Amino acid sequence: xxxxxxxxxxxxxxxxxxxxxxxxxxxxxxIPNLVYRTGAYAPNGIPFANGVADYYNLVNERDGGINxxxxxxxxxxxxxxxxxxxxxxxxxxxxxxxxAAYVIPLSTGITYALTEKAPVDKxxxxxxxxxxxxxRDGSVYQWNFPMVGTYWTAADIILQHIAKKEGGFDKxxxxxxxxxxxxxxxxxxxxTLLQKRASMHSFELMLLPVTHPGVEQKATWLQIRQNRPDxxxxxxxxxxxxxxxxxxxxxxxxxxxxxxVWWSGAEPDVRPAEDGAKGYNAATLQHSAGQFKLHEDxxxxxxxxxxxxxxxxxxxxxxxxxxVINAMLGVEGIRTAQEKYGxxxxxxEQVRWGLENLNLTAAxxxxxxxxGVLQPIKLSCSDHExxxxxxxxxxxxxxxxxxxxxxxxxxxxxxxLVKETAAKYAAEKKITPVTCPxx
Amino acid sequence: xxYREAGQFKTTYNADQAIFxxxxxxxxxxxxxxxxxxxxxxxxxQYLFTEVLIPVLILAIAAIxxxxxxxxxxxxxxxxxxxxxxxxxxxxxxxxxxxxLNIIVVFLLAGVMAMLVGLLFGxxxxxxxxxxLAVATLASQFFLEWAFARVKWFTNYxxxxxxxxxxxxxxxxxxxxxxxxxxxxxxxxxxxxxxAKNLVRSRIGRMWMAxxxxxxxxxxxxxxxxTAKLSAFAxxxxxxxxxxxxxxxxxxxxxxPLAFDINRSFQVLFMIIIGGLGSIxxxxxxxxxxxxxxxxxxxxxxxxxxxxxxxxxxxxxxMVFGALIVFFLIIEPHGLARLWAIGKEKLRLWPFPY
Numbered sequence: 001x002x003x004x005x006x007x008x009x010x011x012x013x014x015x016x017x018x019x020x021x022x023x024x025x026x027x028x029x030x031i032p033n034l035v036y037r038t039g040a041y042a043p044n045g046i047p048f049a050n051g052v053a054d055y056y057n058l059v060n061e062r063d064g065g066i067n068x069x070x071x072x073x074x075x076x077x078x079x080x081x082x083x084x085x086x087x088x089x090x091x092x093x094x095x096x097x098x099x100a101a102y103v104i105p106l107s108t109g110i111t112y113a114l115t116e117k118a119p120v121d122k123x124x125x126x127x128x129x130x131x132x133x134x135x136r137d138g139s140v141y142q143w144n145f146p147m148v149g150t151y152w153t154a155a156d157i158i159l160q161h162i163a164k165k166e167g168g169f170d171k172x173x174x175x176x177x178x179x180x181x182x183x184x185x186x187x188x189x190x191x192t193l194l195q196k197r198a199s200m201h202s203f204e205l206m207l208l209p210v211t212h213p214g215v216e217q218k219a220t221w222l223q224i225r226q227n228r229p230d231x232x233x234x235x236x237x238x239x240x241x242x243x244x245x246x247x248x249x250x251x252x253x254x255x256x257x258x259x260x261v262w263w264s265g266a267e268p269d270v271r272p273a274e275d276g277a278k279g280y281n282a283a284t285l286q287h288s289a290g291q292f293k294l295h296e297d298x299x300x301x302x303x304x305x306x307x308x309x310x311x312x313x314x315x316x317x318x319x320x321x322x323x324v325i326n327a328m329l330g331v332e333g334i335r336t337a338q339e340k341y342g343x344x345x346x347x348x349e350q351v352r353w354g355l356e357n358l359n360l361t362a363a364x365x366x367x368x369x370x371x372g373v374l375q376p377i378k379l380s381c382s383d384h385e386x387x388x389x390x391x392x393x394x395x396x397x398x399x400x401x402x403x404x405x406x407x408x409x410x411x412x413x414x415x416x417l418v419k420e421t422a423a424k425y426a427a428e429k430k431i432t433p434v435t436c437p438x439x
Numbered sequence: 440x441x442y443r444e445a446g447q448f449k450t451t452y453n454a455d456q457a458i459f460x461x462x463x464x465x466x467x468x469x470x471x472x473x474x475x476x477x478x479x480x481x482x483x484x485q486y487l488f489t490e491v492l493i494p495v496l497i498l499a500i501a502a503i504x505x506x507x508x509x510x511x512x513x514x515x516x517x518x519x520x521x522x523x524x525x526x527x528x529x530x531x532x533x534x535x536x537x538x539x540l541n542i543i544v545v546f547l548l549a550g551v552m553a554m555l556v557g558l559l560f561g562x563x564x565x566x567x568x569x570x571x572l573a574v575a576t577l578a579s580q581f582f583l584e585w586a587f588a589r590v591k592w593f594t595n596y597x598x599x600x601x602x603x604x605x606x607x608x609x610x611x612x613x614x615x616x617x618x619x620x621x622x623x624x625x626x627x628x629x630x631x632x633x634x635a636k637n638l639v640r641s642r643i644g645r646m647w648m649a650x651x652x653x654x655x656x657x658x659x660x661x662x663x664x665x666t667a668k669l670s671a672f673a674x675x676x677x678x679x680x681x682x683x684x685x686x687x688x689x690x691x692x693x694x695x696p697l698a699f700d701i702n703r704s705f706q707v708l709f710m711i712i713i714g715g716l717g718s719i720x721x722x723x724x725x726x727x728x729x730x731x732x733x734x735x736x737x738x739x740x741x742x743x744x745x746x747x748x749x750x751x752x753x754x755x756x757x758m759v760f761g762a763l764i765v766f767f768l769i770i771e772p773h774g775l776a777r778l779w780a781i782g783k784e785k786l787r788l789w790p791f792p793y
Contacts, residue, residue, distance in 0.1 A: 037750035075749040082698060087490045087734060109695060112601045116692035183588060185599035185695050192598040429605045
């Protein structure tokens, strides 16, 4: 009996260690990094996290930080779970001399939860290529930055590509388009736009949800076999993508007719299906796979010094590059803020200004080493997306190959939807939208 | 030495039936509650409020609810997540569609809504028992999750199926800062725990326990299984529904059905198993253990200054957490509450045990 108590007491003492955090030095910019290196989505989370980490290290090693302000970052594993993500955010948001500069949630669910917290904590959220599609309206969502592309842009780009192949949007009439989606806010985001387009061009939209984590899709693909839609759009993440492609092989649905969103178009998605994935298409968040100019610096300053997080061969993968781009956009946001507020660590509020006034011209992109990967990005108060362009890439069995020209999301379709949904959100949450200067 | 009841005479029936018959217990609990109300707000930081205290307290309400059903009435349920979702979505819709309602009324009505749903899904318990009932409640879990993901009205036709709540006011006072949320939740927890404690000591609680221990014998001595089981389902679902509403409004702020998936059901079930079946105190201990241990394990390496990769920390967290659950169940199968009781027994004899 007393042994039990002793053991219990020891456990209590161990458990009672103080919940305190160590302090950081002064001239440092702290950036939290919510990642998932474990869990069902780890195969996709790891390369992204590696890209982010390597870029921060590169900035520190090559330039000595952002204008002399060293970047300090800390990872926290969310496992793609919303409550753990919020816990990570709360744990890390106050660190560093100025608190978190911005937060990269890397999950639409966590982005939704943090959207409620950001205005209170004054920390901007960079949700590059995910998050709420209507959050590009900066007058309502002052703290959200769904940079480079929202899901509505992605859906529009894919539909434009399909229409082009068919010979115009009017040829879509009577066609059947199926959306196989992750049954979460992430997967449901594009539905609004697809429905709008479906009513505009009178094609039929089939909605086929797949429950988390997406390893069980037999029923979904049975429906596809029965209904034979003309195109299948895939809005999956992690293991759901490779499973979907394997199921498509099993029901002999042509992979050439399948179009994934940019989160369904990376190496971990197609490799497990081996040859079966050949011909599968995906939209790109501008960039595709393959090393480019920046990799010379990465090699010289990070990998040759043995500081790289990933393996060198993996640095040309889609999600790794996306991580690099995401980190670059954040760093450039801080740099823009420093131009206004001085070359010192920035607060979240100052970074928000920097992000909103971010202007990456073609020349600047070339200077940063992203030529050919990114197109110019310019944000403003009313547009937190900054760019609405993308291409289609196709898996040839070995590599991702760009197989289309640039498409631009049609703002005459997306714009009004954004306004409408954002206004509804503002009314529900009793937010008074800020007035944006006419640009 | 200090913890003895010698000299404490009970001269009235009231004194004999007090919740804490020993005055040391009474003082201790009063001190803890007072400290929680007055001391903690002065000492705790924001992280402690939002990630430690509020989640533990809210899930403690859910654990009390499930403990009423499983621990006291013996009806195994795997539908906790679903009933929490009913509470959360009911509260969301009430707050959205009837904005003039006071927030406390919203939460209580959300509890009532969960209670009705709980009653409905409790009906099979009249015919089936044990593991079979667990499977039946599992069906409710899946059905409710499905309903909130599919029926658009529940989410006010939000395109993504995720809902967000606006600002919360309580008689004109805003509930915004973590401390205000904490005090609000704490007040509810104290009231709910007190009511639950009294319920399980009363006639109705004895009815539940008789049904749990042997339902046929209970029936023979005149306890109607219908009343006993359905009242347990109703009250349990009410507690769980309120916990769900609080979880959505005060913890998450924005949520999707995934926040109340089957894992939430298991989480609350593990809380009462680890904490102690049939114990109100156990609900609190279990909630604290299940919520805090992973967070603690996750941060331990950085406190100790051990450089580990993020992935390694997460893997170690899973392994140690699992091992700890097994460890506690081996040293005390009746849960942490039983350990606490043993500790008190020891304390009576200390420092001269025989």
